[in-house]
Amino acid sequence: MKIPAELDSWIAQESGPRPAPIRVCMHVLGPARSDVRVMREATALREAGYDVSIVDVESESDRSIEEEVQGVWLKHIMMSSAFLSTRFERWALLRGAQILLRATHLLLRTPADIYHAHDVSGLLPCYIAARLRRKPLVFDSHELPLNDMSIRSRWLLALLDFLVARIVPRCTEVITVSPPIAQEMRKRYRIPAVSLIRNVPTYKDVPRGDRLRQHLGLPAGTRIALYQGGLQHIRSLDKLVHAAPLLDPGIVIVLMGPGEEAFVSDLQALIDSLGVNDRVKILPPVPYDVLLAWTASADIGLIVYSLNTSLNVRWCLPNKFFE
Template identity: 30%
Template sequence: MKKVCVLLNKDLSHQTRLFRENETLVKAGYDVSVVCVSEIPGKPKQEKQNGYAVCRLLKKRLYKYHLVSLRLLKSFLKVLTSHPRADYVHVHDPPVLLLGFLLAKFWKARLVYDSHEWWDALFQEEQDRLNNGTNMTPAQRRKKLGQLSWMRRFESWVLPHCDAVIAVNDSIGQHMQAQAPKPLKYYATIRNFSPYQQIERSNRLHDHFNLPAPTKVILYQGQIARKRGIDKAVEAIEHLADVDVVLVLIGPVLPADEQFLQTLLTRIEASETLRDRVFYKGFIPSSELLQWTASADLGLQPIINTCMNHYLCLPNKIFEYIQANIPIAASEFPELRNIVENYKIGFVFDPENPRQIAQKIRQFFDSPELKQAYLSNLQRAKQELCWETEEQKLLDLYAAIG
């Protein structure tokens, strides 16, 4: 049985992509173990879940933009002394890329680089931020810029040395192939589709918020954060005062965005137009989430174009909306437009224009025929855009690289 060592800098929590890939490999007969560099308080250093082993190494993650560090050396030695030799090293994102590269060389294993974003763009954005002024001293800024520069160079250099490179969508994959100094040995786009599910429509959101039956529900689910267009969506609701519709926000908030959420909730509470028409639910476990999703009438993805990774994104929520049988309203960006318009399951809009968002939502709810057409087309999308079809690309990749 061939062994796969999966590397990531943080813990498995909320990493649906890793859950699906790991379980696919286990079902296909691979011996999978996951090495999380950082520990999580209250979680064991070693455990078994869903057919694969999980090991947590250090109290802190590797530095996000720091190529070489004492933590990296400690991680390397801990993996070598506690982990059996693997046939494949499957790396998730650049912070553990050098660690994975060294382990693959030491074990003479195949190296798979699974990039969840276009990291070269993130590096460039961070460099621009540093160059445009921070609270750092000139010496600190030079040091940080040097670290970023080395990380960018290493990621570009290592791409052709990987046995396989995975991107989360075609747009990001094209950029990654273009940034590599030589052609990649093996490349695959593997999108984070949700598993196929038959979910009955429910009234959970109406019951939870005590909404009248005729009220239409627009749902945003996902992380509550700045630059996700949530504030623009709330503003759009102000332009729909004459429409019996509410906006529900479901999702976790990171400490850095707690002030953003509090400011948003304060604004909602202070507005007579918004007070009874915008609701926040908070985090719902993934095992329950789609039961709530299926009680909405329209799924919203209003992300703002503040960086290339936002512009080229294809978030999990799109596929959750599809499996829950609800039409989609999304920002008019390439990957989002490709899914929504090619499958004719919703509409796109300018996320910077709340009036246009409101206008398109009004047109959608004013046309029962349009909604019915979207619902009909969702049945095809559910069958084609599900993990059961996408996982074969992962198995083909492993078979191809031996």
């Protein structure tokens, strides 16, 4: 992964005789181990000689508070799944304050030469830590900031907009995923440059397999149309469910990925109401190191976003396109 020019200049000044590797501390509001972009960037930096740690949010109570994954040290903020699924609904301010305090505290306790914030949800804690420690801050925007956040409170959204507009220009480097989003961010936040790092996975020669059919107990001749990725209302997944009765016999739609409990329940209720349980299957996400083996067992991949949903959807360049 190419290091942006401004950050590379800072590194050159700081890294003179220092024997230890430069320490990068990332923060993401969610499980880092299942976030493809986060882990791809972290492992790329690790391979380039950096010492990388990630402060993330985990809901699995049986996991260790700290663990090493692919040479990257993960430090978990343990939260209930109820918190993760409703963080922008009831008691949004209290929940937001709780995660802000805990994340900032853990970031400050983690030795770092560079802070790397993933998305708006990780920006404020990293900004506070970077300012207090007088370290550079990288903002990695996985999408157009604040465009699709499920925040119902207008004043909370206005507060976030105010904070982001003042923090982003103070970042040492800003990164995003596609050229149109980069152009819009330059214009919106009046910054000279936004670096582009696309969601491109490391190439692997994956042989065709049969994991999905075996896992679902489907006959060998069944054809599978696979959607993999976040299960969200903006992804137009209800269209796939409504299309299921119109498909030829022997075709099964598989929706595989993480999703908020309420939306997944609604999606399953729609499947039940249309009587297509045998035609549409919902599966949880699988670890990324085995994801492509599951992908290669499908017959066709699905991306069914509606271009009219939002600018984020219109301008996105998702992992699944390359996978």
